[in-house]
Amino acid sequence: MGLKNYNLYSAQNYVDDILSVNVSSLSKAITLIESTSEKHQKIAQEIIQLCLPHSGNSIRIGITGVPGVGKSTFIEAFGKFLTASKLRVAVLSIDPSSKIGKGSILGDKTRMPDLSTDPNAFIRPTPSGDSLGGVSSKTRETILICEAARFDVIIIETVGVGQNEIAVHAMVDFFLLLSLAGAGDELQGIKKGIIEMADAFVINKDDGDNKIRVQIAKADLERALHLFPEKDTDFYPKVFTCSAINNKGIKEIWDEIKLFETNSKSSGTWDKKRAAQNEVWFTESIKNNLLLLLQNNKAIQLAFNSYKTKIQSNLISPIIAANELIEQFLQQLKKQ
Numbered sequence: 001m002g003l004k005n006y007n008l009y010s011a012q013n014y015v016d017d018i019l020s021v022n023v024s025s026l027s028k029a030i031t032l033i034e035s036t037s038e039k040h041q042k043i044a045q046e047i048i049q050l051c052l053p054h055s056g057n058s059i060r061i062g063i064t065g066v067p068g069v070g071k072s073t074f075i076e077a078f079g080k081f082l083t084a085s086k087l088r089v090a091v092l093s094i095d096p097s098s099k100i101g102k103g104s105i106l107g108d109k110t111r112m113p114d115l116s117t118d119p120n121a122f123i124r125p126t127p128s129g130d131s132l133g134g135v136s137s138k139t140r141e142t143i144l145i146c147e148a149a150r151f152d153v154i155i156i157e158t159v160g161v162g163q164n165e166i167a168v169h170a171m172v173d174f175f176l177l178l179s180l181a182g183a184g185d186e187l188q189g190i191k192k193g194i195i196e197m198a199d200a201f202v203i204n205k206d207d208g209d210n211k212i213r214v215q216i217a218k219a220d221l222e223r224a225l226h227l228f229p230e231k232d233t234d235f236y237p238k239v240f241t242c243s244a245i246n247n248k249g250i251k252e253i254w255d256e257i258k259l260f261e262t263n264s265k266s267s268g269t270w271d272k273k274r275a276a277q278n279e280v281w282f283t284e285s286i287k288n289n290l291l292l293l294l295q296n297n298k299a300i301q302l303a304f305n306s307y308k309t310k311i312q313s314n315l316i317s318p319i320i321a322a323n324e325l326i327e328q329f330l331q332q333l334k335k336q
């Protein structure tokens with residue numbers, strides 16, 4: 001999406017539009033957030049700051065699962081269920097296979113044809129590109145401005161591979177793992193760390209010939225979950241089954257999320273978790289920005305490359321090299 005014609009638009013103009021639920025301006029503001037241009041970043045940061053007092057009122061749900069598990073089918077069914085209940089839904093898909101400006105598989109509107117034409121839904125891919133830290137920050141910023149645009153439920157979708165789940169878990173209220181009734185071992189292919197993060201498990205494709213296998217998988221998964229240490233919250237993750245294609249089991253999952261919300265708001269864990277997530281975001285941003293400062297500094301880049309060669313040949317320990325590099329940077333700052 002081009003931004004050329006929007007140079008005359010001020011941050012306040014964007015925010016006025018966003019607050020009056022203008023989805024086209026919301027989209028453009030997200031493009032500014034994702035842009036690497038300094039000028040765009042400046043206005044994006046202003047937009048976020050102005051949206052901040054109007055943010056925070058949604059339920060943020062993370063959904064993950066391996067490709068083929070039925071994420072887009074599920075999100076379409078779940079999203080339609082929510083919009084039919086008069087809720088506004090934003091879906092942000094993190095797509096590790098795409099780069100900024102290069103299109104996106106997950107963002108393809110054909111994945112969620114009904115939801116993408118629903119006036120109460122907004123679907124937006126987040127190309128994850130190369131930098132995970134950058135993406136998680138941009139997705140968090142996007143969540144805030146979607147909330148200012150009065151979306152009640154924000155779904156962050158990610159493919160169940162790699163580190164994306166950890167990043168998504170750190171920005172949502174409820175984390176849902178979609179899985180399938182597999183051949184025997186239900187935890188096959190699902191990393192232990194992801195299981196520990198989940199607030200609910202959903203076994204999809206509970207239909208046709210698959211029904212019995214799904215029931216067995218559910219019992220297996222429930223048994224396996226007892227082996228995991230209890231979380232430090234008072235909420236025990238449950239196993240649900242659904243048939244996304246037949247809209248079966250969707251309401252039960254939403255009821256569970258609402259129950260989680262009610263319980264954790266009354267116990268205070270809801271706010272505590274969000275506050276802790278903000279703190280993580282803050283420290284992550286410091287780390288990322290410092291790294292960027294170092295990367296953008298020519299002399300330091302040269303030194304970095306020279307240290308890299310020495311480290312690879314075990315001539316210097318990585319920790320000493322890092323300390324020396326930072327010292328060099330600090331000396332350079334002092335001289336300025």
Ligand code: GDP
Pocket residue numbers: 065066067068069070071072073074204205206207242243244245246
């Ligand atoms: P994603 O890669 O996780 O987004 O998965 P998709 O939503 O694209 O689904 C992968 C395949 O599984 C598609 O052919 C869907 O039609 C099918 N599928 C999704 N949900 C169900 C379901 O509940 N039952 C059955 N039988 N098939 C499903």
